[in-house]
Amino acid sequence: MLTNGSRSSCKAGSRLLDQGAISERVYALVNGRVRISYTEPGGHEVLMAIRGPGDLLGEYAQQDHGAHMATVWTLEHCETVVFTPGSFDAAIRRLGLEEALQQYILHKYRQIPKRLWQASNLQTEQRMALLLMEILNADPVRNDAAVPMTQQQISDALGVARSSVTRLLANWRDAGFIRIGRGLLEVLDRAALARRASRT
Incomplete structure (x- = not known):
């Protein structure tokens, strides 16, 4: 085609x-x-x-x-x-x-x-985890787990303040399942991210 x-x-x-x-x-x-x-x-x-x-x-x-x-x-x-x-x-x-x-x-x-x-019904942390999973799953054959969105784009996508996104990402970084660098957001532990995405 x-x-x-x-x-x-x-x-x-x-x-x-x-x-x-x-x-x-x-x-x-x-x-x-x-x-x-x-x-x-x-x-x-x-x-x-x-x-x-x-x-x-x-x-x-x-x-x-x-x-x-x-x-x-x-x-x-x-x-x-x-x-x-x-x-x-x-x-x-x-x-x-x-x-x-x-x-x-x-x-x-x-x-x-x-x-x-x-x-309408999920908390910000769960929605953000779902968004990052959606981004990763959109290209499942990639060798890396980079998230090509800025913190501002993530906050805009979720309709929340950037400070909320920054705080949650810092918590996830301290927990060891993401890495944050200059212009870089990478998921290190997909299983941990999936657990937060599936919380009820």
Whole structure:
């Protein structure tokens, strides 16, 4: 399928898709992770998802010919394959992937209520642990456990004060399961992080 598109690369912090824009291009992520954010009328950003290699971006708008529902930002250097509307449709038909595409879209859509429930019902520490697990799981074949988000981006994603994120990360660092450096956040003990993510 990837042979129907054109290869492209972009650096960290690049904007691939704009909320409200009309574009029927579809991106297939080959390498790297992105964050998908919805901006409320007042300007507040709400994190909708983290995506990684193997995911599609822009397929909702391509299917209904509407505006993009969210903005897509790269978290790190990304390699993509870009499809025009015609090339994407041709590849889907040629490979008989129409039903698989609809199932994929529905699967992504069904993740939204769970995220909303977590934002309303879970404590900040558990939500942050879930976010870091989501980032790591978006690219499970990576050899490292780096989290390519700043503390400010994490606090924005969770909708909490940066001081809360800084305090929790310091506690986790002292407990020995993350490492914090200049521009670096690395998970050293995934099992410990998973335990905090699964607390009830």
